[in-house]
Amino acid sequence: MKLSYYIRNNIEYAKIPGKSVRSNGSVHKEGEVYLGRVIDKAHNVFCSRERGTFTYDPETRTYGSASETYSSELKDDGRRKAKVLLDFGDAFLVDALLTKMHYSEVLDAISYRNRDTLYAMIEYYTLNDKANDHALTWYEGSYASILYPNANLTSQRISDFLASIGKMENLSAFFDAHIAWVKKYATDDPAVLIDSTGLPNSIHFPLTAISNHNGKISREVRMTTILQRDSGYPLMFRINPGNIVDCSTLTRSVNEAIERGLKVDMAIIDAGYCTKPNIDELYGAHIEWLTRLPETHKVWKQMIQKESDDLRSKGHLVKYLDRYVYIKRVPIKVGTASQYEAYAFLGYDVERAADETRKVTAAAQKKKMSAEQLSERLDKVGYFVIVTSLCYTEEDILPAYYTRQLVEQYFDIDKGISNLTPLRIHHEEALRGHLLLSMIASTINVYVQKQTKKLATDREELFMSLRNQKCIVYKSKILTSEAQKKANEFYNGFDITCPISIDRSGDKLKPQYQLPEIDVDEA
Template sequence: MSFIRYKKFGNKEYAYEVTSYWDPEKKKPRQKTKYLGVVVDKEKKIFKKKRREKLILDFGDTYFLNQFINRVTFFENIKKDMFLALIFYRLCYPSAMRYARMWYDGNIVRKFFDVDISSQRISEFLEEIGDESIQREFFKEYIRQITPSEGIVIDTTALPNQINIPTSAWGWHNEEIEKQIKLLLVIDRSTSLPLFFRYIAGNIVDVSTLKATVEELKKYGVSRYFVILDAGFFSEENIKELYNEEIQFLIRLPSLRKLYKRLIVEESRELESYRNAVRYGRRVLFVKQREVELFGKRVYAYVVLDPERKGREMRRTLLKVMDEIEEGEEEEMEYILMKKGIMILISSSELDRENVISLYYTRQIAEKLFGFSKDDLNLLPLRVHKEETLRGYLFLQFASLVVYSLLKRELGRDYTVEEILLTLRNLKCKVYEDEIIVQELTKQQRKIFERFGIMVPKRVGI
């Protein structure tokens, strides 16, 4: 059993953890004491140990990020020091928040931002920025600066977790039922930047999330745009809502719809024709346009066949079922083979056959950003226990993703974000009483800084 004992020396109060235990040799109860540090907040049990000052620090990565991020004004209305310190941590060392203090102690970031980056203070800060009014002010300014010009992409991903809050609910993920929260991301198609996010209870299906998303975007001045959606958002209610809001759309038609089967039967046999051939990168696809009626509206259907995918899918299916088909099932199997390699896209407006595929595949921007969030920024696992903290954590991840995306866009294909930050981390500095001396740059480090037009000082005052 443990308790905290406080002792006062001079004008400071110190905390010690006292633990009682049984001494088997002396056969009597004893106590051992552990020093916790100087009392910062007695009520919240926040203590601070005097740390041994490190005299050689990582310099290049956070100096680079600090210079780069000064070019944008998205974060001006947020408590900047703590917010930027945590963004730098997510980008430079994307690990659990409890390790942030270790990273902070060994990095020049502690000379840029004098903040308490303990686990408890981070939790409190995430709860602070989870405030809806703070996030609304941010999105108001951020979306004003981005202003989608060529449309948006909307998509969702599941965030499996074991958090005990109402939003974490059982839902389908990877063909299994898991406890999860859904993250909805809106992306600007022209810049590939994340534009807006929402989180939704894990038991709410994608199709039910579109109307509220459209309404929230209107509050930030985003309306009458072109939206690209996956089949999970397809429903009569959603299609009619898009028409009511005068939003043009391109959406994949689910394979269980009657219209899908009708178009497959009517169009698939004559689809592989030279007049329907379309070049897509180094591949050739077959695309046929057809005007159809959908929920009382005239829309354009695009039947798209990928011959390479069709070959792979037919081979797998036939090898699996050839010896199991019974009499009377041949007709059903003909339809199954007929739809292999085909997807059907529905658009509210007529599009060029040559552009409809590349337009739809801009959806992959969302998949890539979800991948960056989970793999590069360690979005998972979620380690929060209050809904306010969850909102703040997802907001921090969103802001980190914005900076990540801005960096990636400027880097092109020459470098990855991870590569440049690891390269720049190796640029060290030495801390003296009155100034910081920056060590020599390698050729590659100099090249990165020059690419971004960032000057690296030889010495920095303290």
């Protein structure tokens, strides 16, 4: 079969020709199929809104996936003017950080032929919290378009890109390379933090389901994340339908972590994982554990009833940072048959109790609580219970538990900075690709946060200051503008030197840090 080609507005299109059929005295076409814009005529590559960039074999009449190197964009015909002034500092810094962090070693594990698209999307996820619909607009006004000139950030191609990097073989190779990177350049600490979070997604596909998490009902995907305790870097993630109960995912998450070479010997877990079967599994695997119990837990209620009378005494008062807390350690039995020894720490936070008392009394007036209801609520304010397999001292239990804040900070980075939510995704592989990019961006942002703590600033201020540094694009050279004082502090803090110009006349960009030598005779 031969395809039919035609030109409209100087653009070539293709279609599968149909047959001429006479009906009711008139002739019309039947079976004609529009293929779309011609991308590569010799190799039968086309692009349409419905299919994106694809191949079609007229002999077998089958559709296929186009190579990742093909772009769905129109070739430059000279009518569209390239931008001369671009945002420079932020894109330049992220590119420099990838080299400084040795993180390209990890990115090499991701199989995707158009490396410019991969690196450009990593920059976009790191620097922006906007939807992917805005990626092309950002790219056209950023130095990233010079760094990665062959990137294809059209909406349909981004969807194809996410699905490609989200294949399980890609994800598995990335996790292995990333974990090796953390061990090599951060620490080989075997202690981990495990928690889950919901990713709201109104689009229906198999992983989206109704979730009831801590009484909050939503349609979402659940993501379980494992972080390294000492470094705060993410190690891996797993995704499950929203209706999968958190407690059922712990053993499989730990098992996969061990399979990937993580010698897990300590797990700080979310309260949702604290079930008797899970505790049995952790003891059986010789993994120490620590968690904070919810008020609804049986042990929490027992501790308040039996151990609170003498809690607020001088012998139990400890100081943690700028807070004073009463803490009492009590040996307990845990497990399905109460066969394991553990320790419960009953605590009373003085400052928190005062804050909660004000909130409860204010709510009591609005909701017109009875005296009995108010008294019951006030009896619980300020108390908390931490349970662990390790015999911490009363002074050491809070520093040990509050390393868990790293998980909360990571989710804040992931959701607020690194473009994790909201989801607008239709397919599981595209979801994995999206989460993979978010994890890469979060790793970069965790690295940045560690460094900016030394600079007494925050990440947003860093990238906003750097974005104000522009560059002027000439045919063979790029001239950078002066960096503001704050931006220079950031460059110095990361030990990165900003070039005064960049030579783009050859195949590779060449940064220049001094004025070029001038031949006096030629001048």
